[in-house]
Amino acid sequence: MVETLLQGVLLGSLYALFALGLSLMFGVMRLTNVAHGDLVVLGAFAAIAIATVLPWHPLAIGAALLVPGFGFGYALQRYLLNGTLGKDPLPSMVVTFGLSIVIQNALLQLFSADPRSLDAGALGIDSVQIGAGIALGTLPLLILIISLACTAALQLLFDRTALGRAFRAVSDDREIAELMGLDASKIYALATAIACALITLAGVLQGMRTTVSPSDGPLLLLFAFEAVIIGGMGSFWGTFVGALILGVVQQIGFHFDPGWGIWFGHLVFLAVLVVRPRGLFPRTH
Amino acid sequence: MNTILSLRPEHSAAIPPSVSIGAPANPAARHMAWVATGGAIALAASLPWWGESSWMREFVEIACYLIFAMMWNLLAGYGGMVSIGQQAFFGIGGYAMLALGNLAGVNPFIAVPLGAIAAGVIAVPVSWVAFRLQGGYFAIGTWVIAEVFRLSFANLSVVGGGSGTSLTALRGISKATREGITYWTALACVVASIALVYLFLRSKRGLALLAIRDSEVAAESQGIDVRGMKLAVYVVAAIGAALAGALYFLGNLRISPDAAFSVNWTAFAIFMVVIGGIGRIEGPIVGAIMFWTLNKLFSDYGTWYLLGLGLMAIIVTIFFKQGLWGWAQQRYGWTLFPTQRRLGK
Numbered sequence: 001m002v003e004t005l006l007q008g009v010l011l012g013s014l015y016a017l018f019a020l021g022l023s024l025m026f027g028v029m030r031l032t033n034v035a036h037g038d039l040v041v042l043g044a045f046a047a048i049a050i051a052t053v054l055p056w057h058p059l060a061i062g063a064a065l066l067v068p069g070f071g072f073g074y075a076l077q078r079y080l081l082n083g084t085l086g087k088d089p090l091p092s093m094v095v096t097f098g099l100s101i102v103i104q105n106a107l108l109q110l111f112s113a114d115p116r117s118l119d120a121g122a123l124g125i126d127s128v129q130i131g132a133g134i135a136l137g138t139l140p141l142l143i144l145i146i147s148l149a150c151t152a153a154l155q156l157l158f159d160r161t162a163l164g165r166a167f168r169a170v171s172d173d174r175e176i177a178e179l180m181g182l183d184a185s186k187i188y189a190l191a192t193a194i195a196c197a198l199i200t201l202a203g204v205l206q207g208m209r210t211t212v213s214p215s216d217g218p219l220l221l222l223f224a225f226e227a228v229i230i231g232g233m234g235s236f237w238g239t240f241v242g243a244l245i246l247g248v249v250q251q252i253g254f255h256f257d258p259g260w261g262i263w264f265g266h267l268v269f270l271a272v273l274v275v276r277p278r279g280l281f282p283r284t285h
Numbered sequence: 286m287n288t289i290l291s292l293r294p295e296h297s298a299a300i301p302p303s304v305s306i307g308a309p310a311n312p313a314a315r316h317m318a319w320v321a322t323g324g325a326i327a328l329a330a331s332l333p334w335w336g337e338s339s340w341m342r343e344f345v346e347i348a349c350y351l352i353f354a355m356m357w358n359l360l361a362g363y364g365g366m367v368s369i370g371q372q373a374f375f376g377i378g379g380y381a382m383l384a385l386g387n388l389a390g391v392n393p394f395i396a397v398p399l400g401a402i403a404a405g406v407i408a409v410p411v412s413w414v415a416f417r418l419q420g421g422y423f424a425i426g427t428w429v430i431a432e433v434f435r436l437s438f439a440n441l442s443v444v445g446g447g448s449g450t451s452l453t454a455l456r457g458i459s460k461a462t463r464e465g466i467t468y469w470t471a472l473a474c475v476v477a478s479i480a481l482v483y484l485f486l487r488s489k490r491g492l493a494l495l496a497i498r499d500s501e502v503a504a505e506s507q508g509i510d511v512r513g514m515k516l517a518v519y520v521v522a523a524i525g526a527a528l529a530g531a532l533y534f535l536g537n538l539r540i541s542p543d544a545a546f547s548v549n550w551t552a553f554a555i556f557m558v559v560i561g562g563i564g565r566i567e568g569p570i571v572g573a574i575m576f577w578t579l580n581k582l583f584s585d586y587g588t589w590y591l592l593g594l595g596l597m598a599i600i601v602t603i604f605f606k607q608g609l610w611g612w613a614q615q616r617y618g619w620t621l622f623p624t625q626r627r628l629g630k
Contacts, residue, residue: 032421034369083603089420090367094559094602097369101552101595105588218548222432225425229418263436266429270414273426277417 003134004255005248010140012227012247013147014209016240017202018220019227020154021195023239026228028167028191029085031092035100036224038217039196042103043069043203045212048116058118062204066197073196078189085188100217107214115211124208143205150198151240157194158236167191219262226269232279241281329472333465341468342536347577348471349533350557352478354569354576356525357554359482362564363491364518365498367420369551370427371526373411373434376545377404378527379534380438386454388443393454394470397531404527408520416515428548435546449541452534467536474528483566483622485521494518498564556598562608566622571610 018040025031033039046068047061054061080099084091126138158164169177170184178184206212206220223246231242246265253264272280332341353375361367381400386393411430418426439447455463485491496504497511505511534540553576554569561572583590605612 026421030420032424034425080599080603089424090361090563091602091606093367093369093421093424094555095599097552097555098595098598098602102592102599105592105595109588109592218428222425222429225422226429229422229426259436259440263433263440266433266436269429270433273414273417 004251006134006136007140008248008251009244010136010144010247011251012244013140013144013240014202014205015223015227015247016147016243017143017150017198017205018224019231019239019243020150020236021198021202022221022224023228023231023233023236024154024167024191024195024198027234028171029188030089031081031085031188031192032089032096033195034093034096034221035103035217036096036199037219037221038100038103039199040203040206040220041107041212041214041217043200044118044207045107045111045116045203045214046200047118047204047207048111048212051118058120058204058208059123061118062201065200065204069200070193070197073199074189074193076196077192078185081192082185082188104214104217111214113213113215115213116207117211118204118207120208139209143209146201146205147240150201151236154194154198155236163187163190223265226265229279230269230272232276232282235281235283238279238281238283242279245280326472326476330469333468338461338464341464343577345467345471345532345536347573348475349529349536350553350576351569351573352474352532353526353529353550354554354557354561354573355478355482355566356522356529357551358558358563358566358569359485359525360518360522362558362568363486363494363498364515364522365501366515366519367424368415368427369424369548370415370429370431371522371554372546372548372550373427373431374404374408374523374526375530375533375550376431376434376438376542377407378530379540379545380444381527382531383450383452383454383534383540384444386452387450390454393452393535394466396454397470397474397528397535400531401524401528404530405520405524408523409516411523412516412519415519416512431546431548435542438546439542445541447542449539449544452538452540455538467532470535471532474532478525478528479566479570479622481521481525486566490514490517556594558608559598560601560609562611562614565608565611565614567610567614568608572608575609 018037022033022036025033025036043065046065047058050056050061050065051058056064081092081095084095120139123139123142124137127135128138128141129135156164158167166177166182166187169180169182170187174184203212223243227243227246228239229242230245231238231240246269249268250261250265252261254261329344332344353371357368357371360371378400381403382393382396385391385396385399391399415423415427415430438444444450486494493504493509493514496507496509497514501511530545534545557572557576558569559572560575561568561570579590579594583593586593601608607615
């Protein structure tokens, strides 16, 4: 049982990386990015494509991809998504939904439907012995550390820096923030850029830990979304804990029957929604 | 707007402007339109006697797309509830029809409307969960709910589990009879759905719905029961989506959880509505015909075809905000189903 819980926490920490970007984009501009999961898969496939050409370790490829990921996110928001924002959530949803279909089918065309993974070498096999007969993989532990660091960094950025203050300002009232001299379209672009850098990192780690295939995106979007809602909106630590809860719940489900893990996770998410519609750890400004 | 009104005192509140629906009344033209509609339906109904069976199959397919897209349009375009989870009701309609036919011995053609009603009943408790979320999060939340139904049906061995099952209740009925009755059922469903949505939108409740779409707060302050209205629209849209699903699997004769609860159904509905123009009855009709045509011409290209659909949805959303039909309507002043209200003098 202890092992199931620990495995769940490790799984959840990867979900937290998926969820942080979604939480950031929704928090700053109320944008629901339906292509979120597909962008994670795109990040993984970018790394897989590079790994066939360059003999680098996947972690080095992941680090190198952060900059293009950031740039991609900036351009995506600046030149495509900003024009769809407004009171009506429909245009941005249709555009990101369209983007999701484009990414899925482009990847399918380029890489076929086969699941692929990134070879993490010794890192993928090593494990750490803790206590009585329980061994945890080194890679999942590394993902937990990266995920903790990203959550802490994002929360600090949001709470303590000038950029974070700008994020909160445009989130509270775009028009007043613009009167104060902020350029909302650039701030939105920076938020999506940071989200996409996180998404790329999450995709590479997902590709190292397990396999990815072009049609995986929607499921990853749902996991990220569930983590955000379970945790409660407005706080990245809430999202992180929400993701851990989702990971643990799924792992418990998998323990009973491999076919039930995801189903059980969905049910717990819906239960939280009914009992605590604002999530377990809501924080409003 | 306010400044213009204040400059023209004859438009003061003392003289309430009369509200008329749609285009200026022209009795002769309207009469012609009704005759033409009746004639078209009669002609369509006689198709089994002179048409080919492949035409009937094609029609049933278009009918399913059309009804499903129309109900998504009602939900999102008029009710303001953008959902990515309507495939939940599509699948429930299909499975309810099949279970009633195979397990309870109900005639499958009668099971089609019964399955739709079953989905309407299920939609009520589902709304308690879904309505906890708003905007974009409502959309993804409904998607999760649809996934719960998919995974649940995949674990129900009585309807074949993950690999699905066949509609065995139609065994013993000749192919010609089956195709003919399926076609008539589809035609009746299409006519009923269009009439239902059209009459609903022209009714007082339809006006309330438009008020809610424009501003929930303002509508509520005018005494409109916003929650009740939204629930009513959600249930009607669920019934319609289930009708499309029941019809589709009646024509298809085979169901599986992955086919019945596929997110592609909603993706296609969004595509049709956005191409045709959201928030207008003609939108899904134009969209469904365009989608079907594109499907016939290009679906052999597989991934490239889907990629093109995704790109087209993006381009139309950005450059033709009213959809292609809405664009034409604005440019040429066409209208088939007048539901907008104009202030008279």
